[in-house]
Amino acid sequence: MHSTILTDLAAKQNSAAVVRRIYPAQHPSSPAPGLPQARLEARLSLTFAKDGGTTRLVGRDHFGPLLVQKPFYPDGQDLCQAVIIHPPGGVVGGDKLDIAVKVGAVAKAQITTPGAAKWYKANGHVSRQNIKLEVGAGGMLEWVPQETIFFDDVNVALDHQVVLEKEASYIGCEILCFGRTASGESFTKGQIAQRIGIRREGKLIWFEQLRLAGGSTAMKSPLVLAGNTVCATLIAVGKDVSPAILDTVREEAGAIANGAGHLGISRLKPVVVARYQGNSSETARRIMLHIWGLLRPEMLGREAMVPRMWNT
Template sequence: MPDSTHPAILSQARAHDAWQAHLRLGFAWRDGVSRLVERTHSGPLRVQKPLYPEGGAVCHAIIIHPPGGVVGGDQLAVDATVGEGAHAFLTSPGAAKWYRANGHVSGQHIVLRAGSGATIEWLPQESIFFNQACVRLRHEVELAANANYIGCDIVCLGRSAAGEIFNQGSIAQQVQIRRGGKLLWWEQGMLAAGGPLMASPLGLAGHTVCATLIAVGRPLAAAVLAALREIEVPVGAVFGATHMKSLVVVRLLCGDSEAARRIMLAAWLLLRPAMLGRDAVVPRIWNT
């Protein structure tokens, strides 16, 4: 029996039937606990029950996309607001899979907000872009003047383990982060499969995995920044960490998604206690 989740079968079955999915989450600090107080959705986006592996101070929410993959034309949106003093940790149960476009553009729009003294962490697992995917990604973060944020994005181009090369399609990304109404980070770009940025030293330099972690919080001590820069990376990988006042950016180019996950985890283990004032507790879902 053929695999019904294979992109070719999905594309044939749903060539004119795109999913529009939206998930809205709200978190609030009540009775000494960060509580999930709003959970509304339309289309195939869900969140499991709130989890508290760190105690009541941090609410963990696992966002699930039941179809298991995004086909051309699908549009996903997540809107999460963390109220004053609360702490929300958002992740996913596995890699996101972006299948071929079939003439339609897929998209994802993430909007994250954190109120006074609040913290939001956006740490999904990696995204795999199949050959011929055509995707537009927007990520917006709005923080109060004393709110905190950590977000990570791991992009994998093609299925290198299967010998697939990302030589058709495109990925457009836009990221903006504001704190206290001031713009801290703005980045946008378009990566055309097979285009010059794939090989250019100003782009991916021939690598197929790109990972970025951005943290906003307390000023970072020089010793922590030095430790970040000492994280071991594979031979041939490109890795760096930049500190700009209340913002730290960690970046990696390599050819191995497992290595990227390991390195971004090592960075998070250093940055979370240093910038958020809370020990890093690795979610169990990351080990399954």
């Protein structure tokens, strides 16, 4: 079955707005004065299915500037890797991104991105991203985009929903950076709303939500960010993990953190959650990759493998 790409006149007009939008090399936190900013909508739908011993990308539909590269097989033919690309390079106020992924029964897929996602100043409008991931019985999905950077004065609403059938497994990882600390910019105003839900065989097994205002007391609260600027989370659902493995994960991840920031790893059957808070996205990346590498063989039955996009 061949992959298809659906476009129409509206999609072409929508994509054309990308050309008119200005993204200077330094990625300013506000648009050039006097220039109207076209708000964009983009949608991407991917379907993976098992074909003999190979997982194939059998459905690929898009609208607007949200695309996927041709499939890769860096970890054997049974696991298909897809790289999602957002050509504008960042999301401004009023933009809306919708991503839907379906992984069929016993199929295996991994989805990543070529670089950091950037959410720019709101300019009076809310930016939205809705993600829905569905995995069929015995299937597997790894959702491992690179870090997300929230510029000062953003207004963002993020919704991330995962639906797993019987014996399906999932690992999702995110690294959130609040402000551009390397450029001396803090997250002093704006707001971020995030909701994450995971269901397995119709039962809600994980739910969390965040509503964070820039410059608020929550930024310093020990129950939220504790004064840190980076928060990384890995959520895994799969085979049961022994306490000994979790102890190893805590010990080795703690050694990487080396006392910088806060690290926690817990298990709420059948979910394992690892969270790190600190002030370095590079440290967060190293910790998350190491935890992923330790949990992947235990929970997914696959050896550790870093997506090559994370090394470019």
